Amino acid sequence: MYAPYWVSGYIIDKEIIGKKSKIKVNIDGVDFYLLEKDINYSILKMLVRHAKKKSLKILNDVEKVSFMAAKLNSSLRLSTLLKNIQESICNILDAEAASVLLLKDDHLQFLVTVGKASGKIESIPVPMESIAGTIFKSGKAMVFNDLSKAPHFKKVDKVSKFKTKNIVGAPIYSDQEKVGVIEVLNKEGGFNERDAKIVELFAKLIGKKLLSTWEHERFSKLFKNIILAFSTMIDKRDKYTHMHSKNVAYISRLIGEELGFSEHTLEQLEYSAILHDVGKIGIPDSLLLKKGKLTDEEYKIIQSHTIMGAEILEKIKHTTYDIISGALEHHERLDGSGYPFGKKNGEISLFGRIIAIADVYDALTAKRPYKEPWPKEKVLKILRQDSENGKFDIKLVEILEKIAP
Numbered sequence: 001m002y003a004p005y006w007v008s009g010y011i012i013d014k015e016i017i018g019k020k021s022k023i024k025v026n027i028d029g030v031d032f033y034l035l036e037k038d039i040n041y042s043i044l045k046m047l048v049r050h051a052k053k054k055s056l057k058i059l060n061d062v063e064k065v066s067f068m069a070a071k072l073n074s075s076l077r078l079s080t081l082l083k084n085i086q087e088s089i090c091n092i093l094d095a096e097a098a099s100v101l102l103l104k105d106d107h108l109q110f111l112v113t114v115g116k117a118s119g120k121i122e123s124i125p126v127p128m129e130s131i132a133g134t135i136f137k138s139g140k141a142m143v144f145n146d147l148s149k150a151p152h153f154k155k156v157d158k159v160s161k162f163k164t165k166n167i168v169g170a171p172i173y174s175d176q177e178k179v180g181v182i183e184v185l186n187k188e189g190g191f192n193e194r195d196a197k198i199v200e201l202f203a204k205l206i207g208k209k210l211l212s213t214w215e216h217e218r219f220s221k222l223f224k225n226i227i228l229a230f231s232t233m234i235d236k237r238d239k240y241t242h243m244h245s246k247n248v249a250y251i252s253r254l255i256g257e258e259l260g261f262s263e264h265t266l267e268q269l270e271y272s273a274i275l276h277d278v279g280k281i282g283i284p285d286s287l288l289l290k291k292g293k294l295t296d297e298e299y300k301i302i303q304s305h306t307i308m309g310a311e312i313l314e315k316i317k318h319t320t321y322d323i324i325s326g327a328l329e330h331h332e333r334l335d336g337s338g339y340p341f342g343k344k345n346g347e348i349s350l351f352g353r354i355i356a357i358a359d360v361y362d363a364l365t366a367k368r369p370y371k372e373p374w375p376k377e378k379v380l381k382i383l384r385q386d387s388e389n390g391k392f393d394i395k396l397v398e399i400l401e402k403i404a405p
Contacts (some may be wrong), residue, residue: 001047001050001055001056001057002056002057002058002059003018003047003056003057003058003059004039004043004067005035005059005063005064005067005068006034006035006036006039007032007033007034007035007044007047007058008020008021008033008034008035008058008091009021009032009033009058010030010031010032010033010051010056010058011030011031011033012030012051012052012054015054017051017054017056017058018033018058019033019058020033021033021034021035021091021094022091023035023036023037025041025044027041027044027045027047027048028045028048029048029052030048030051030052032044032047032051035064035068035088035091035092036087036091061092061093061194061198062197062198062201064092065092065198065201065202065205066201066205068088068089068092068202069088069202069205069206069209070205080263081209081210081213082100082111085098085100085182085206085210086098086099088202089182089184089198089199089202090184092198092202093168093184093187093191093195093198093199094187094188095184095185095186095187095191096185096186096187097162097184097185097186098182098183098184098185099182099183099185100172100180100181100182100183100210101126101132101180101181101182101183102172102179102180102211103136103178103179103180104125106128107125107126107127107128107133108125108126108127108128108130108132108133108136108180108181109122109124109125109126110122110124110126121156121159121160124155124156124159126153126156127153129151129153130151130152130153131144131150131151131152131153131167131169131183132153132169132181132183133151134151135169135170135171135181135183136171136178136180136181138171139171139178140170140171140200141168141169141170141171141196141197141199141200141203142168142169142170142196143166143167143168143190143191143192143193143195143196144166144167144168144169145166145190145191146166147164147165147166147167150167152164152167164185164186165185165186166185166186166187166190166191167183167184167185167191168183168184168187168191168195168196168199169181169182169183169184169199170182170196170199170200170202170203171203172203172206172207172210172211173203173204173207174207174208174210174211174212175208179207179211180210182199182202182203182206184199220267224270224271224274227271227274227275228245228246228249228274230275230278231245231246231274231275231277231278232245232246234277234278234280234281235277237280237285237288237289243366244277244362244363244366245273245274245275245276245277246274247358247362247366248273248274248276248355248358248359248362249270249273249274249358250405251273251357251358251361251362251400251404251405252269252270252272252273252354252355252358253266253269253270253273254403254405255354255357255358255396255399255400255403256269256354258399258402258403259399265322268320268322268323268351269322269326269351269354269355271323272322272323272324272325272326272327272351272355273326273354273355273358275309275313275323275326275327276309276326276327276330276355276359277305277309277327278309278312278313278327279304279305279306279307279308279309279310279311279312279327280305280309281308281312282304282305282308283301283302283304283305283308284301287301287302288302303331303339303340304340306327306328306329306330306331306339306340307328307340309327309328310324310327310328312327313327321349322349322351323351325349325351325352326351326352326355328340328352329343329348329349329351329352329353329355329356330352330355330356330359331356331359332347332348332352332356333356333390333391333392334348334353334390334391334392334393335389335390335391337391338356338391353392353393353396354396356392357383357392357393357396357397357400358400360379360383360392361379361380361383361400361404364378364379364382365379376404380397380400380401380404383397383400384397384401
C-alpha cells in the first residue's frame, strides 16, 4: 500500500522509511514526516497499521511532483498559487525558498512574491544575463552550486536581504511557448541533477495553470477597477459618500473571508458590494442631495434605487443572481421592515445580508453632512442590538465585531 503524496516518510523500530521532513507528527506511536501541515489526520490513523508492518510504501519525489502539481489546479488566487508552488517544491527538495519569474519585454520579472521578500522585489527587472535569464535562454534545467562562477544578479539579494547560496531552476512553458522561470534556492550541501529533473518536471506541470491564473487575475483587477470607477462616479455626486462603495466592498470581503468563501465567491461578493448602489444613477440630485426631510413620496423614489440597480445589472450578460441580489436586497431586513419588498429571514440572500451590514457600518462610521463619524464601538453596539431585535443576521454581526476596520 502506498502512502499519500504528502507523507515524506515514517519511523518504525528506529528505521526511517522514506525520508524526514520539517513537519513531524506522532500518530499511535508512529512518527510520520509530512510535506504539508493541512492534511487529513484520520487518513494517517488508517495508515498506522500498515506502517507498523512496514508495508506502507512511500512515493518517490518524481511521483510526488505529479500529485502536487495536480493539487495546485484547485487554486484560483495568484498569491495562493505562488505560495503553494513555493511550499511544494521546497518541501520536496528540502530547500529554503523558491521564486517564479515571467518574461516581460526583454527581461524577466518576479510575480507577486510570498514570504520575507514580498513587496520588495516585484518591480526589479531581472536581466537575461542573470542566472534566471541563463536558464530561460538555455531552455533546460540548470544547477548553480558555486555562485562565484555564475552570473548571479545580486541586486535582488540586496533589496530582499536574502542571501542566495545555490540555485536550481528550470524554464516554464505554456503549451510550447517559453513564458518564465522557476528557481529553487538554498539546499544544504547543494543541488544535484536529480533535483534539476524534479524542478524541470514541476515547471512543465504548472506552466499552463500558472499563466492562466496570472492572466485571469490581471483581467479581474482591470474589470474591478472599471466597475469601481463607475460606482465611485455615482458616489461622488455626494462629496460625503465618494468612498462608500469601495468601503462596503472591503468590509463585505472581510466577512466573506471569515465565512470561508472560495476566491470565486469572494470576487462575486466584491462585485456585488461595489455595485450595490448603482441604481442611484436614476435618482435625481434634487432628492439624492436634499438636506431637509424627505416627503413620503420622495422617500419611495429614493428606495427605488434598489430595484433600478437590479434592473441595470440584469441587463449585463453573465451577471449572476448573487451579484444582482446585493443591489436588490441590501436594504431588506430579517424582520420584514426593510425595502423594496419587505422580505424576511429565509427570503434574503446571503450576499444581501452581508452587504446590508457592511452598508450600515460604513454609513454610520463615516462623516455625513448631518453628523460626525460615529465611533466603531457605538456602531457595532447598534448593529448588535438590531440583530438581537431581528433586523440583521447575528452571526454576520459577530464576524464584523471581530474584523471591523
